[in-house]
Structures are given as structure tokens and as C-alpha cells.
Amino acid sequence: MNSNQIVLNRRALLIASGALAFARPWSAVVAQTPEAASALLETLTIDMPGDPDSIDPAIAYSSRDWSIVHAIYDGLVAIGEDGTIQPLAAETFQTVDDVTFEATLRPGLTFHDGSPVTSDAAIRGVDHLQGGESLVTDLFGVIDRVERIDDLSLRIVCSEPAAWLPAQLAVWHMLLPEGADADSIANKPVGNGPYRFVSWEKGSSLELAWFADYQPVAVKGLPIAESVTYRSVPEASTRVADLISGATQIAAYIPVDQLDAAKSGGAEVVLSPIVGSGWIRIATDTPPFDDVRVRQALNYGLDVDAIAQVFISEEAHRLASLHPDVRSMGFDPDLAPYAYDPDKAKELLDEAGVGDGLDVVLEMTTSVPQALAEAITAQWAEIGVHAEIKASEYADFNANWADASAPPLKQATWSPLYDPHTLLDLVFSGTGYLSRYDNPEVTVMIAEAAVEPDQEKRADIYRKLAGVMHDDAPAVFLWNLVDSYGVQPEASAWQPRGDEYVLPLT
Secondary structure, three states: OOOOEOOOOOOOOOOOOOEOOOOOOOOOEOOOOHHHHHOOEEEEEEEEOOOOOOOOHHHOOOHHHHHHHHHHOOOOEEEOOOOEEEEOOEEEEEEEEOOEEEEEEOOOOEOOOOOEOOHHHHHHHHHHHHHOOOOOHHHHOOEEEEEEEEOOEEEEEEOOOOOOHHHHHHHHOOOOOOOOOHHHHHHOOOOOOOEEEEEEEOOOEEEEEEOOOOOOEOOOOOEOEEEEEEEEOOOHHHHHHHHHHOOOOEEOOOOHHHHHHHHHOOOEEEEEEEEEEEEEEEOOOOOOOOOHHHHHHHHHOOOHHHHHHHHOOOOOOEOOOOOOOOOOOOOOOOOOOOOOOHHHHHHHHHHOOOOOOEEEEEEEEOOOOHHHHHHHHHHHHOOOEEEEEEEEOHHHHHHOOOOOOOOOEEEEEEOOOOOOHHHHHHHHOOOOOOOOOOOHHHHHHHHHHHHOOOHHHHHHHHHHHHHHHHHHOOEEEEEEEEEEEEEOHHHOOOOOOOOOOOOOEO
């Protein structure tokens, strides 16, 4: 995937995901039958574009990290493919009121060391998130306390309404065994998920092994191999070569220009639209971007579909809002994207008094292909917007979101976007830590959705908000994100996921 991702600091959050769903009796436990177990591949190798930065759940911030974390651990809840929160290690998970959640664990669960999974494990998981150096410590600071009801039941009590919390639990909160400390969690983790940790040669490979006592759950899936090796292979051409030679069975993140090579080598190419979107943030705190006509002109002035088809994927298409598809809470299928209309764009720029030419700076990370950036700036040049491309390293790119002296235009992505709360609250609320946009109506709607415990009412607020933001255009809405994988026939049971985790599961 050719995209850049926001990485935030301690007071900020990295990922928004999930949609709040009220619990119901949950019985979709999928037994791994002897026949299914015997069908496991003996070994599975997965080429990734790099090493995980961390396998500590509290400081995992990327799909590479989460691919390992969610293979080793299960949390109380997970996000289903439809975007709803569903019980995972929990048998039931329910919203009691706007500040209280209750969970009951499935009986008989064990950690990889054979110790039982109890409600204390969930409490340890919260303590770990709140007590370390995680970038999301402040996020989980909304949890006032976790009350142990009995061995398998617990109650999470928040200090303020937090309808978005279950979505964040699904990403970061994992159950931890007694005795887990910072060193073991970071280097030799013991979890309760489908695979147990074996070894990690940093910069090269990480090995996992099937946990035979795992109780699979439908929302997560079945293990497909007895032994799994994740290899760090930065060069896409090398990942494709490994795939063709049979050295790897799954090659992740194959760029568009490498797909034909993978196909011609006999591999299946899997295109997976993920729950994420690409967009260009427009800072409205500086002229002329405080004029909505200029912001709308930037949207009308791009043939987003044409650019997406060439540089992203044949499965990518222009978006009307930040929401990529129906899995994202607040997606409105009736909201039409901006049309490509250069004449309309020029008309709006004339009305705003900048029709004689506008010089801007467009910042993006160094990972964005130069040709993609040039395609955007070339089309804007046709309407009189002359954009200088500033390619920044991730650290610099992520350090200046709220800096009034930084470029007003930043090309970014956000995934997964099951629940849009975090993105909206940080980047588009008038009080957002990373915001350079202040629309009082938008700020009020973001705040209302954050505390509304009813799922359908929250979704309705976000749908209305998407329409308001579409018209006010605090961003150039680009495309949905699509991941491309190469898969050998023996690994055909593997399934890609909307959250972008590469898990060795069906």
C-alpha cells in the first residue's frame, strides 16, 4: 500500500477502530476438530516489509506490530468484519450505561504457560496500558477503575462517557498472565491467543507456533499452520521473488507495479480493501484556506479516480468523506464524492480572489511515490494552484500537525477506521490536539457522538457529520485504502482482514 500513516505523540492516539455494539449471548466458538488440526500446514512463511517495532500490546502502533500482537494474544473483544464489537476472550460484553461496561470471560481458557485466564488477567491488561510509556496511556486514562466481580466477570467503570472505548480495547487491551513484566511482554510474551511466541531475531525473523489448546472464536478465525515465520523483507521486489521461488507462502504489501510479476510467477494476487482512507488535510487557520471556496476547489481540481487506479489499486475509488465503506461507522452511501470539474474549481478560485494563481506547499512522507505526488500537483497546476512538494521523514511529518507555521496541506492516511472518533477528535475537532480546523458545528457533533451510548444514534450523528464536512471541505477526500498480497496455493485458506493485520488464520 502506497500511503503514509499518522504516528502521534503521548497525548494523541494512533488508530480509531470499531463500532460500539451491545452484547448478546455469544456462542460462536469454533472448535478446532482433530480433522481441522491435521489439515494445518506444517510451516508457513510470511514476508513483511519490515520488522515489528514492538510486540508489547501497549506500544504497538502499526499493522506489522499488531499482526504479531493479535496472533499471540486475545483481548476481551474484537472487531468483526462488519465493524461491530464482538466478544472474543469474553463470552459476553455489554454496555451497562454510558460510563460502565461489563464482561464475562469464556470458561476454561488458558495462557500458553498453562495458567488459567481469569478476570485478573483483564485487570492486568488495563494496568499495563495505564502505567507505562504508551502513546495511548492518556486514552485509557478514561477508565477510572476495573472491578473484579468474580473469577470470570469484571466491570469497567469510566470517569466520563466513553462510547468509543470498546473499539480501543479491541486494538490495544490484551489479557496478561500473572507475573508478566515489561521485559517479558516486550521480548518473550505469554498470551492466550492462537499462536505462542517461539523466538525473535530482530531485523530478520520472528517465529510463532500453534497453541493446540486454543479455543477458536468465529470473529477471529482458525489457525492454519503449526509453525509460522514472519520475515522482514523491506524490498518489494525481493518479497515477490521469494513468493515466486516458494521461499515464502504469503508476501504482504505488493505495490501495483509488482503485481503482474507475482501473477506471472504463479501466485494468486489478493486485493483487500481495508477500512481506511487517504486524504489531504487542509489547515483552515491560514488564508486563503479559511475560505471554503478554495477548499472545495482543491477537491474539484483532482481526478482522484484516475490517480487511484494508477497508483493505489484497481479496487480503489474516490471517497465522499473520510469513511471508506459500510464497515466504517457513519458511512453514507448516498453522499456523492466531488466530481472532477476543473472549470468549477477555477470558478471557485476566481470568486475567492485567488484565480490569478495560488502557491501552496503539500507535505507528505518520503514513502509516497514521487510520481503520485507529481500527478496531484500537475492536475492542480491546471487550475492555477502551484504546489511545492515537501517530502518529510515520518518523525518530522508527525511532529508539526498543529504547528501554524507548518505546511497547510498534509497528505495522510488513517486505518483502521471502523470507529471514526479518534481521528475526528484529534484532527477535525476545534479542540483537537492536532487540529488546525475550527467549525463549531463539527466540534459539537464530534463531542455528541463521543458520549452517545446507542450504536445507531452514534452512526446517525456521524452520517450527518460526514455531510457537513463534505460541504465544508477541511480535507481533500481521496481514496479508500487497498492492500495487495501475493499468496501461494498451499496458503489459499488464509484470509486478509479489514484491519490490515496479517494473521495466520482463516
